[in-house]
Amino acid sequence: MDARRRLEEERRSTLDRLTALQADFGAMVEASEGSNADDEHDPEGATIAFERSQVSTLVRQAQRHLREIDAALARVEDGRYGRCERCGEPIPEGRLEARPVARTCVACAS
DSSP: OOHHHHHHHHHHHHHHHHHHHHHHHHHHHHHHHTOOOOTTTSTTHHHHHHHHHHHHHHHHHHHHHHHHHHHHHHHHHHTOTTBOTTTOOBOOHHHHHHOTTOOSOHHHHO
């Protein structure tokens, strides 16, 4: 599979995950809006706050991954994709298959 197609699939998958996470977060917020729950004193409060925080973190991670994918697609466009940004050597195909947004070769990444 070529790099562009792999990245476009990864982008679609990430957008789907981001949409689902944002919907989950919105549902959590909406469910708690009409409630007079006091997270600090409610036995379930800590769990609810933790879940909101966890989903919020997953949303930010998906957004960051989306930016990484877009940057990788830009590298495909300008011919820099698959080259290490540090040493200029080719990034092994196995690394790009496992991590399509990789910017560095294995040696420079470690």
